[in-house]
Amino acid sequence: MKKTLAILLAALFVLSMAACGSKTAETPAPTAAPAAPAATEAPAAAPAEQKAEGYTSSQGTVDGFDPNSQTDFEHNTSEEVRSFDIGTVDPALFETPILVTSFGQSADASMMEVMMKKAGVKEYVFNAQADGDMVKNFKTVIIVCGASSKGLGAAGVSEKDETARAERFMDAVKASKPAIIMCHLGGSIRRGVLSDTFTDMVIDMANYMVVVEDANFDGKFSNAATEKNIPLTFLYAIADGVKVFSALFGK
């Protein structure tokens, strides 16, 4: 009996050697077990003994946003309807020269600069870390709101520093009173505690808002447009802003 069992076990062992490395569809593979973390792009947990500043998770560090939480809601924009307006914007409000800056240092600010180039706008200055003392030199200020710890790291500033800069900037805006365009271009992934703090700072003073509609899953922007009477344009995708800014500044 023991010997029979031993032979059976040996045969099973040998069979298992040939069972790995399945071929094409002609020899169907067994259903895959859940992949080990190293086999996917899922991040490894940051081990304890890392550099003081820690590793950037490959999943990103968008503040407070759960990327796989449900954010499906009824959109006004679509692949066929690329932009949607709430209220009517008066282009005459927005004169040159224009300052483009960022609150939160996300890559969206760089996308905004590209959009200005694509829209053919010439009289603008892009400074992602513009301080309040620059405001008085400009008639229109475009503030791209969206926090990114990667962006803050690249800029070498802390969340506290960025918030302080944003507050100084808005104090200067109150003093100089340029026309303000609040842009939120990162979609739902650019919503979270810090991003919303920056957005709220600017909405209070905004003359116009341009928002990728995906970010409006809780009605934040549409409600602000209605309650504060601020014209708002929703975009389906960030590139749809090129037409908007071309129309706005292409006088």
Add this chain to the structure above:
Amino acid sequence: MKKRMYLWKNLLVLAVALVFAVFAATDFLAMRQQEPVVASSGLTRIARLSEYCEALRGTVGDEEVYMYDSGVPGGTFLVLGGTHPNESAGMMAAIAMAENIQVTQGRVFIMPWTNKSGFTHTSPLDGMLDRFTIPLKDGSTRTFRVGNRLTNPVHQWPDRNFYEGTSGRKLVGTETAEIRNVNRLYPGNENGVLTEQVCAGIKNMIVQENISIVMDMHEGSPEFFYLDTTMAHERALPVASMMSIDMSMDGQDMKAELSGQTSYGLSHRSLGDNTDALMTLMETYNPSMGPLHGKMDDDLIVNGNEPNYYQAHLDGFIYYRVKPDGIPLIERIARHILCITRLKDAYNMYYPDAPIEFTCLGTYEDMVALGLEGIYKPVK
């Protein structure tokens, strides 16, 4: 008599084991057969990574670099495919480019198997497909491998309990196996483990050849946050942002995101910090990489169709906009090549003194219309 019977029984078991072992070994060793590349007429030469890191000579890491030199002065674009061999669109896009590109200004270097060792094995216990076959227009077929994310432990062993790469990244705990991950060990070390030597070869090549811009092609599981996103080192962000807008205007959603300052060892961070090249890395959707996929077969790899993920998206558990019929490999390959083309255009806008010009397979729609059967050449 009894003893002789036992001996024969044991010999029989051994013989049966040997038969199975031969079949299994043949299957495993078949993974070492590299798929051929029918390079376009623009190919100038095939270099080897050992030209940039002597330690790689004679090893599996002595990888091919397909070089296309127009002879007209300009910049140089390096395309890395197969950094993670289980991310099929990366290698496939690199091979498609190598077989179809015509460079008219500057140079383009293409590495289809950036982790060549990784293509020689699959993921154990995952029931992973090891190869898939596509039919071509002339009736012939081509077979491509699906490898493992990491270097084969046959080529580099052991995984140490602690290892510090030259970027400062400490591989410990859940990251011990990452000592075999090319995309964790940049800028590399000529005296390090094999995978690090490959990284060092690539870094040295970027420096010595004065490479202007690099695209490292990847795929991610549906759960991954940065799908259809190009990560860019801060110096490359303006170019990547322009590419992103251009692709969006082509009808292909593509985001640009900054490389994390602490993404030590990854290509977009550590090659960006240690060379003058503009570093970018792109991810597309690959359902075969996630835990929710069903049967691993050609349909999953080639058609990218996994109903589980579509349902997961409908149920709100997957942020990525999974299409009902999935995203076939040809669309993912076309997206990679379109991204590289638009990156090149954006690079030329920002760096007009050293432009790079090439044509490769036309628009996204052209490539999808050609299909896999049209973009790969028959092997004669």
